[in-house]
Each structure stands twice: as C-alpha cells, then as structure tokens.
Amino acid sequence: MGFIKPTLPDVDLEEFLQMPLRERLRIMTLKWADHGLGTPRMIHVIYIVKLVFFYALGGVAIATATSHLPAFWHVSQWWNQPIVYQKVILWTILLELIGLAGSWGPLAGKTKPMTGGIRFWAKLNTIRLRPWKAVPFTNGDRRTWFDIVVYLALIVTVTIAMVSPGVHSDSLSAALPGNTSGLVSPMLLIAPMVLLVVIGLRDKTIFLAARGEQYLPALLFFTVLPFADMIIAGKLLIGTVWIWAGISKFGMHFTNVIPPMVSNSPLIPFKWLKRAHYRNFPDDLRPSHLATFMAHGPGSFVEIVAPLALLLSPWPWLTIAAAVVMVSFHLFIISTFPLAVPVEWNVLFAYITIFLFIGFPNWDGYAIWDMSSPWLTAGLLIGLCFFPVLGNLRPDLVSFLPAMRQYAGNWASAVWTFTPGAEQKLNRVTRCSPNTVDQYINFGWDPVTAEAFTQQVTAWRAMHSQGRGLYSVLLKCLPDIDTRTVREGEMSCNTIIGFNFGDGHLHNEDLIRAIQSEAQFEPGEFVIAWVESQPIHKKTQEYKVIDAALGVIERGTWNVKDLVDEQPWLPNGPIPLNVTWQRAGVLH
Structure with a gap:
C-alpha cells in the first residue's frame, strides 16, 4: 500500500473496467487477499491519531477534569474510578450521536466530507427510517422539526451529564469509603434515556448509530441500581454482548469473515501469512484450515469461554488471563480496520474489561451471585437476552446490532x-x-x-x-x-x-x-x-x-x-x- 495513493489491481485499469463482472470480481478478490482494500496508509494514520488523541485521551481528559480527579496522565489515580467509567461511556455515546465515532471517514464511504451524523441528522426533510411500522406517530420517511429537536436535545442532555461533577452516593460511599468523586447524577440520565427511546422509535438510524442496544441499558443501570449492583449489571451487560456474539459465529458464515479481515490489516506485512488463510491461493479463495481454526478457536470459542471465566472466576490468575484475552481480542479487531470502523467501541470495551473485572473483581463482592436479589439477576439476564434471542429467530424484526451478531458474517x-x-x-x-x-x-x-x-x-x-x-x-x-x-x-x-x-x-x-x-x-x-x-x-x-x-x-x-x-x-x-x-x- 502507498502512503498517499491506493493499491489497485496490477492490470490496465481502463481495460479492467470494461471486463465482465465475474472477471473483475476474480481480479479484485485476488488483489484483496494480498492487500485488502488497498487504502492509502495515510488514512490508517488519520484513524489512529483520531482514536488515540481525540477519543481516548480526549475522553479521559474530560472525565477527569470534570470529576475533581488528577490529570489524565496519572493513570493509576483514575482508571478504576466509577465516575470515569460512566463518563467515558457518555463520551462515546456523544461521539456516536454526532457521527465522529463508528462509521466515520473513508473506510465507511465518507471521504469528502468525512462526517455524516449531525451534518445530516439535524437537517429538515432528510431521510428518516422508522424501525417498525406498527408504532404510532412514526409515519413518513423524512425528518421533521420534532425529530431534529429531539435529536439535538439528546446531544445536549448527554453532554450535560458528561461534564457535570459527580454527586454523592450512599451506596458508593459504603462500598468505597475513600471515594470523593461520586457518580454521575442519576437525575441527569433520565432525559437522555427518554429521548433515546423516543428518537429510536421514530428513527432507527440514530438509535443504532448511538449503539442504544448497549449503552441504553448501561444508562439505566447507572440510574436505578445501587453501586455494587450497577457494577455487577455492567458485567452481565458486557458478558452477554460477548457471549451472544460468540454464539452468532457458529454456523457457516463466520469462517468467510476471517480471511478478508486479516488481509485488510495493515499491521500484517507478510503476504504468505495472509494467503495462508485461503485454501489454495490463487485458485481457491475459500477459507483454509487456519482460517477455520481462527474463526472457531480464538473466535467463537474464546468469545464464549473467556467471558464466562470473567463472570464466574473466583481466582485472580484466571480473571487476569481472561481479561488479557478479551482486551487482545478487541485490539486485534482494531488492527484490521474493519470497514464499519467501530474502533472507538472496541477501545471502550477493552477499557471496560479492565475496569469491571480487574478493578472490581468477583472475590471482592462483585460476582454475579453477589447481586442484592437473585430475582434482579434473573430479570437482567432475561432482558439482556431478549433481543439476541428474537433477532436470531426472527432477524427480519431486529437489527443485527441488538441481536449481537457483530462480525458474524450473517448479515442482511x-x-x-x-x-x-x-x-x-x-x-x-x-x-x-x-x-x-x-x-x-x-x-x-x-x-x-x-x-x-x-x-x-x-x-x-x-x-x-x-x-x-x-x-x-x-x-x-x-x-x-x-x-x-x-x-x-x-x-x-x-x-x-x-x-x-x-x-x-x-x-x-x-x-x-x-x-x-x-x-x-x-x-x-x-x-x-x-x-x-x-x-x-x-x-x-x-x-x-x-x-x-x-x-x-x-x-x-x-x-x-x-x-x-x-x-x-x-x-x-x-x-x-x-x-x-x-x-x-x-x-x-
């Protein structure tokens, strides 16, 4: 790949564009096996700079500066602070809502301009897609002033919750007597939740962009649960996301995801390693045995077993090992620069893994069996599994995001x-x-x-x-x-x-x-x-x-x-x- 110029098939391009479709597909898939999309390296650098300096450092800087915590470079003094966990999630929601996180930039079809989001969703008469026709008051396919007001109000209320100082929490003080930062005020989270539901019923694009299927439950936990239950519920949330994603990878589709994903990684410079994921390059581009192992070994099997270990482990060594596995899992996804570019989401999940399972380990009273009521645990599990179950049985009714089929290859x-x-x-x-x-x-x-x-x-x-x-x-x-x-x-x-x-x-x-x-x-x-x-x-x-x-x-x-x-x-x-x-x- 060039730094400024793309890597294209090594053929006469004018002749290439006149070829029959199947011949063009053959030439392009062989080129993809070696070079992936062929994006100029400059684009990868832009994403890395945006991810590190704007998202990660920017988010931590805002969270610490607005929570009476030491500056962001004092990592040991903020990484396990509950209010930082809350505010980093709010920061991620904000960027997703604005259009500066997932599905941003050239890898998502937006080069000039690089941002969709607020540039489009805050305009009158732009296309609005409702999720279910049966929901009243959602007719039409264009945004109205009502939609725009709700959308902008959602951004404002998320921002207010994110930058406001923490408030005292009796349950937090009982669990962590030395904590002085408090938690995000539950009262400030009610409006974002209501507005996200309202906009979601009228406009599935914005709801899915905000990753409402994952962040809305988190906001609900922040609002209604005492501190220890909030942490345990957070573990159940991330655990169900992982485990259902692992379940979705069973079947015939996911193996075909691995070879083109690996081929697209700019961090793998060896052609022989990329080609090893194909059965017999250049004649047979079906997945090789190595790709099958990667799909169902480090892929689906690990994505189920490691989260179960984190949720159930009573031993520090097992928890640390499983946390390392899941952090590595998310870093690998980032390294491949997938076309939907959900890189911020993967960084957030890597951080949450460390915060929840290392910062508040099971043996300190934060295991799923330590929740205040077994009925609450059962209710949360039923609620968190409802859309994944429905989405796998009736995918026509549920987006693959609430169905937790990320990366599964089984997509509409x-x-x-x-x-x-x-x-x-x-x-x-x-x-x-x-x-x-x-x-x-x-x-x-x-x-x-x-x-x-x-x-x-x-x-x-x-x-x-x-x-x-x-x-x-x-x-x-x-x-x-x-x-x-x-x-x-x-x-x-x-x-x-x-x-x-x-x-x-x-x-x-x-x-x-x-x-x-x-x-x-x-x-x-x-x-x-x-x-x-x-x-x-x-x-x-x-x-x-x-x-x-x-x-x-x-x-x-x-x-x-x-x-x-x-x-x-x-x-x-x-x-x-x-x-x-x-x-x-x-x-x-």
Missing part, C-alpha cells in the same frame, strides 16, 4: 446496480454525501482510479458468503449486468443517510422508496439484490430483488451451504436459487 446485505449513467440520479436526493466515486474525484483522484478503487468493496462483499448469493441473483435476473455500475449497498447507503454499520435493514425497500421519491428512476435503471440474515434454526436465507421504480419484483431463497462451497467470483456460474414469487412481466 445488498448489492446495488445501475444502468450506465443512472447512478447520477442519486444526486437528486437530499443526502449526506456525494456518490463514493465522486468523492474520490473531488479528493483529486482521476476518474479511472476513483472507479477502480470504488469497485474494491464489491469484491469484499463477494468474499463473504452472502455476497455470492447476491451476485448469483444479479447474474440470473439482469442480462445486462456486465454493463451496469455495481455498488456495495452498505457504502452507498452511508452516502445517503450518513451511517451504516453493515445492517442491510438500513437500505431495504423502505430506503429505496424514500430515494425513489426524489431520484425518480425509470424501471430497470436501479435494481438491487437484497438478502435477510439466516435465522439460527434454518439452513436457507431469503432474498429479494428490488426495482426502485417498481418495488419488490422477485423473492426467493438459497441454501447457505451452496454459498460457502463456491468461489467469490462464481466461476461455475450462479448458485442454485429457489424463486418463490416473481412479479409478472418484469423478469424473464
């Missing part, structure tokens, strides 16, 4: 296609950013380089299991696919609504309908292949084909096994599809 996803020139109609939409390719051109790249680099993400999708199904659908449904502009749905969605964390629910037919109301595509100009996550009890996935002008025009299923048995570029042609419904007279 989509590939967008346009007839030549039709992509420019997206610029008629009130949107967050220009088309990704146009951003690169505005950044100073020539159009050929910009187009070739933009297409790299389509190869990333093909290297994941569901991508092979999506491309199979397009190959079968669109005879002109080789002449179409093909885009990864997640990246394109990000330029429209300012956020995407890999959740295809953010760009299903609801978003396409909202886009169409302004873009006015003709039938056939903008066609999308879209797929739902695989339910945990089924062997198939449900896909649909969406025409922006006509709506859903085909539904069907495919067998997941057929995906993982095939190469990313489908050399044997499309996988078998089971068409269950088709709109008459549209597809032939």
Whole structure:
C-alpha cells in the first residue's frame, strides 16, 4: 500500500473496467487477499491519531477534569474510578450521536466530507427510517422539526451529564469509603434515556448509530441500581454482548469473515501469512484450515469461554488471563480496520474489561451471585437476552446490532446496480454525501482510479458468503449486468443517510422508496439484490430483488451451504436459487 495513493489491481485499469463482472470480481478478490482494500496508509494514520488523541485521551481528559480527579496522565489515580467509567461511556455515546465515532471517514464511504451524523441528522426533510411500522406517530420517511429537536436535545442532555461533577452516593460511599468523586447524577440520565427511546422509535438510524442496544441499558443501570449492583449489571451487560456474539459465529458464515479481515490489516506485512488463510491461493479463495481454526478457536470459542471465566472466576490468575484475552481480542479487531470502523467501541470495551473485572473483581463482592436479589439477576439476564434471542429467530424484526451478531458474517446485505449513467440520479436526493466515486474525484483522484478503487468493496462483499448469493441473483435476473455500475449497498447507503454499520435493514425497500421519491428512476435503471440474515434454526436465507421504480419484483431463497462451497467470483456460474414469487412481466 502507498502512503498517499491506493493499491489497485496490477492490470490496465481502463481495460479492467470494461471486463465482465465475474472477471473483475476474480481480479479484485485476488488483489484483496494480498492487500485488502488497498487504502492509502495515510488514512490508517488519520484513524489512529483520531482514536488515540481525540477519543481516548480526549475522553479521559474530560472525565477527569470534570470529576475533581488528577490529570489524565496519572493513570493509576483514575482508571478504576466509577465516575470515569460512566463518563467515558457518555463520551462515546456523544461521539456516536454526532457521527465522529463508528462509521466515520473513508473506510465507511465518507471521504469528502468525512462526517455524516449531525451534518445530516439535524437537517429538515432528510431521510428518516422508522424501525417498525406498527408504532404510532412514526409515519413518513423524512425528518421533521420534532425529530431534529429531539435529536439535538439528546446531544445536549448527554453532554450535560458528561461534564457535570459527580454527586454523592450512599451506596458508593459504603462500598468505597475513600471515594470523593461520586457518580454521575442519576437525575441527569433520565432525559437522555427518554429521548433515546423516543428518537429510536421514530428513527432507527440514530438509535443504532448511538449503539442504544448497549449503552441504553448501561444508562439505566447507572440510574436505578445501587453501586455494587450497577457494577455487577455492567458485567452481565458486557458478558452477554460477548457471549451472544460468540454464539452468532457458529454456523457457516463466520469462517468467510476471517480471511478478508486479516488481509485488510495493515499491521500484517507478510503476504504468505495472509494467503495462508485461503485454501489454495490463487485458485481457491475459500477459507483454509487456519482460517477455520481462527474463526472457531480464538473466535467463537474464546468469545464464549473467556467471558464466562470473567463472570464466574473466583481466582485472580484466571480473571487476569481472561481479561488479557478479551482486551487482545478487541485490539486485534482494531488492527484490521474493519470497514464499519467501530474502533472507538472496541477501545471502550477493552477499557471496560479492565475496569469491571480487574478493578472490581468477583472475590471482592462483585460476582454475579453477589447481586442484592437473585430475582434482579434473573430479570437482567432475561432482558439482556431478549433481543439476541428474537433477532436470531426472527432477524427480519431486529437489527443485527441488538441481536449481537457483530462480525458474524450473517448479515442482511445488498448489492446495488445501475444502468450506465443512472447512478447520477442519486444526486437528486437530499443526502449526506456525494456518490463514493465522486468523492474520490473531488479528493483529486482521476476518474479511472476513483472507479477502480470504488469497485474494491464489491469484491469484499463477494468474499463473504452472502455476497455470492447476491451476485448469483444479479447474474440470473439482469442480462445486462456486465454493463451496469455495481455498488456495495452498505457504502452507498452511508452516502445517503450518513451511517451504516453493515445492517442491510438500513437500505431495504423502505430506503429505496424514500430515494425513489426524489431520484425518480425509470424501471430497470436501479435494481438491487437484497438478502435477510439466516435465522439460527434454518439452513436457507431469503432474498429479494428490488426495482426502485417498481418495488419488490422477485423473492426467493438459497441454501447457505451452496454459498460457502463456491468461489467469490462464481466461476461455475450462479448458485442454485429457489424463486418463490416473481412479479409478472418484469423478469424473464
């Protein structure tokens, strides 16, 4: 990779762009195996500087300065202070709400400008996506003044809670008699919780961006639980996130996540090590035995066993070992620079691991069996597991984030296609950013380089299991696919609504309908292949084909096994599809 220039396939790029889709996918996936996305190193440096100096040091500096604690460089005097734990979470929520944390910057499809968030969510008549149509008072797909006021009020109330000094807590003083910093005032946390629920019922984009499924329970614990129960509940929260994420990695999808993830890491300079994660580079890019071991050894198995050890361990040596494992787990994810770039979230979880399990170990009265009531423990576990259970059984009802399927490879996803020139109609939409390719051109790249680099993400999708199904659908449904502009749905969605964390629910037919109301595509100009996550009890996935002008025009299923048995570029042609419904007279 160059420091300023991207790493692209070693071919004549103008000829490359004229090749059939499957040949382009073959060339790009082979290039990805060695170089990942090929992002200029400068971009990685920007993310690291932002993460270390703005997020980590900035957050600790604010937490300590507003809590009567020594300066942030006196780590030994603040790392185990409960108010720092609370305020770092509030700082993270604030940055997520503004759009300066996850899904920020070039790795999320935003190069110029790099920020979506408040630039878009605080504007009138921008696209708003409601989570459930059955919720009253949520009709429409545009933000109103009500939405903007609620959103800005949420930012203000989170900021006030974060910068306000702590208040006395009897339960804290009983547990830690020498503590003088107190806790964030529970009264200051009521408004953020209420506003987050209100905005979440009207606008799933902002709720998911704020990681409400994880931070809202934390705020609730800060508000209603005495100190010892608050700490234990925090352990249950992070433990259930880990364990359900580990459970979600069972199955056929996750193994296909590991090779492209490792290949994208700028910290792994050895081609032989990246290629070792593929079965037989360059002929067979299915995961190797090493990738399978990494997926289900250090991956799913460790992500269940290590958290259980942290929750149940009575021994310091086991707790320390398990904490080191989980901190390393999150640092590894950061090192790969995943495209949704949830790097702040991973740093926060690494810190919380140390704070909760080392700072307040089980043997000091902070074990799950030390909670004030077993009924409270049972109730918390039921509440924390509700959405993961529902999301795994009915993924159509729940985002993969509340379902705790981060990194699992089992995601709702989509590939967008346009007839030549039709992509420019997206610029008629009130949107967050220009088309990704146009951003690169505005950044100073020539159009050929910009187009070739933009297409790299389509190869990333093909290297994941569901991508092979999506491309199979397009190959079968669109005879002109080789002449179409093909885009990864997640990246394109990000330029429209300012956020995407890999959740295809953010760009299903609801978003396409909202886009169409302004873009006015003709039938056939903008066609999308879209797929739902695989339910945990089924062997198939449900896909649909969406025409922006006509709506859903085909539904069907495919067998997941057929995906993982095939190469990313489908050399044997499309996988078998089971068409269950088709709109008459549209597809032939």
